[in-house]
Amino acid sequence: MIGCLISFYKNRRRLLDWYTEMLSASPSQTILISRLGARRTIVTANPRNVEYILKTNFTNFPKGKPFTDILGDFLGNGIFNVDGDMWYHQRKLVVHQFNATSLRAYVEKVLKDEVERKLLPTMEFAALEGYNPCCLEYDCLDARQPILEAFDTASDICARRGAAPLAAVWKIKRFMDYGSEKRLREAIGRIHLFVDGIVSEKKRKIMSCCEKGDERWDEMDLASKMVKDGMDDEFVRDTMISLIMAGRDTTSAAMTWLFYLLSFERQKELRWLKACICESMRLFPPVAWDSKHATANDELPDGTKVRAGDRVTYFPYGMGRMKSLWGEDRFEFKPERWVSEVERGKVKALKNYGPYKFSVFQAGPRTCPGKEMAFIQMKYVVASIMERFVIRPLIPDRPVYVPLLTAHMARGFKVCVSRR
Numbered sequence: 249m250i251g252c253l254i255s256f257y258k259n260r261r262r263l264l265d266w267y268t269e270m271l272s273a274s275p276s277q278t279i280l281i282s283r284l285g286a287r288r289t290i291v292t293a294n295p296r297n298v299e300y301i302l303k304t305n306f307t308n309f310p311k312g313k314p315f316t317d318i319l320g321d322f323l324g325n326g327i328f329n330v331d332g333d334m335w336y337h338q339r340k341l342v343v344h345q346f347n348a349t350s351l352r353a354y355v356e357k358v359l360k361d362e363v364e365r366k367l368l369p370t371m372e373f374a375a376l377e378g379y380n381p382c383c384l385e386y387d388c389l390d391a392r393q394p395i396l397e398a399f400d401t402a403s404d405i406c407a408r409r410g411a412a413p414l415a416a417v418w419k420i421k422r423f424m425d426y427g428s429e430k431r432l433r434e435a436i437g438r439i440h441l442f443v444d445g446i447v448s449e450k451k452r453k454i455m456s457c458c459e460k461g462d463e464r465w466d467e468m469d470l471a472s473k474m475v476k477d478g479m480d481d482e483f484v485r486d487t488m489i490s491l492i493m494a495g496r497d498t499t500s501a502a503m504t505w506l507f508y509l510l511s512f513e514r515q516k517e518l519r520w521l522k523a524c525i526c527e528s529m530r531l532f533p534p535v536a537w538d539s540k541h542a543t544a545n546d547e548l549p550d551g552t553k554v555r556a557g558d559r560v561t562y563f564p565y566g567m568g569r570m571k572s573l574w575g576e577d578r579f580e581f582k583p584e585r586w587v588s589e590v591e592r593g594k595v596k597a598l599k600n601y602g603p604y605k606f607s608v609f610q611a612g613p614r615t616c617p618g619k620e621m622a623f624i625q626m627k628y629v630v631a632s633i634m635e636r637f638v639i640r641p642l643i644p645d646r647p648v649y650v651p652l653l654t655a656h657m658a659r660g661f662k663v664c665v666s667r668r
């Protein structure tokens with residue numbers, strides 16, 4: 249009657265590894281978690297199931313109300329938190345915005361400037377101070393902006409809502425405006441104020457452009473285009489918040505783990521940087537798991553029966569650790585497993601393991617539209633640092649992977665920086 253409640257409680261501080269162990273032992277790499285007070289949950293690390301959920305029968309596996317309830321206060325109707333037409337509409341806008349021209353402009357204007365004007369001088373300062381300890385935390389570019397603390401608070405508290413044994417607890421706290429829920433409301437207030445300010449500024453610029461007859465809408469950012477198209481302010485704000493969340497924590501978490509893993513590799517791996525990035529995300533995916541909710545009864549390709557209302561979770565963290573998928577050496581950091589062709593010591597081509605086995609960017613119609621931008625950003629930032637500086641870890645212990653909305657390294661990655 250209580251299902252696996254006791255085991256769940258015992259393993260609550262190591263859920264990822266507990267699930268991974270159970271999935272490894274399951275013949276189909278799929279498990280059913282059933283416990284008192286919680287929704288029936290199917291967790292899978294089976295690529296055939298992942299393909300079925302994310303693509304083949306996509307319409308039966310939306311995010312669903314249980315998901316949108318948890319994130320609704322924070323993300324509103326932003327792309328991350330909606331299904332159906334509202335999602336489709338935002339998706340088209342976002343994908344259109346991430347075309348080759350805007351990616352090139354992003355590298356030339358934003359990325360170069362951020363790295364050369366902010367990040368490298370910070371690293372230089374740390375190195376010049378004489379082997380200074382520096383924290384290469386996820387978010388090294390922007391950590392000083394106070395608004396980002398509000399994003400961290402909101403995202404942490406929402407993730408804890410999702411992990412709570414009983415949803416009623418956070419709902420009561422929200423009703424009473426108490427404790428973490430009060431902090432969440434305050435953080436969301438600060439975020440709304442900040443993003444509303446940006447939207448107003450865009451409006452002002454657009455009005456001034458119109459007055460001057462300047463109509464270069466193609467060069468505009470997404471928020472400006474939405475404002476120009478007369479979209480509701482709240483909708484523009486929600487889209488912006490989702491995009492800030494999507495683009496910020498994921499790449500910074502991925503880079504933190506990459507720096508950690510490379511710090512043991514004598515930092516000679518720049519020639520196959522993309523392979524290193526993929527291998528690092530295989531072991532430490534920025535999104536550890538991701539859930540959908542079945543609208544109708546169904547059956548997964550491995551024969552697992554799904555009931556309407558079940559939570560169905562695909563699990564990139566566990567998938568990266570399946571012997572059946574990656575072999576005996578699955579726990580080792582081996583960028584070479586991604587290399588398919590080398591010419592004169594240079595990597596010519598990488599293996600494509602496909603999005604259902606390497607599911608860190610999700611797959612199917614909701615696949616991450618920022619994937620190319622993320623790779624450009626990570627390669628640029630990591631190469632700029634590694635070419636100029638030597639990074640040595642200051643932490644003797646294995647760092648802790650914390651799977652909140654995005655998974656980051658507990659307390660960041662403390663390092664010593666010196667010039668090459």
Ligand code: HEM
Pocket residue numbers: 327328339342490491494495496498499502533534535538607608609610613614615616617618619621622
């Ligand atoms: C290493 C970096 C990144 C990883 C691993 C990653 C991974 C993911 C994953 C797993 C999802 C699905 C989440 C869900 O549906 O709950 C997603 C969605 C999304 N990502 Fe990324 N992401 C990364 C970087 C970015 C960047 C840089 C952007 C752009 C600003 C971005 C924009 C988005 C958007 C807009 C969605 C929602 C797509 C939709 O629902 O249709 N991501 N990403």
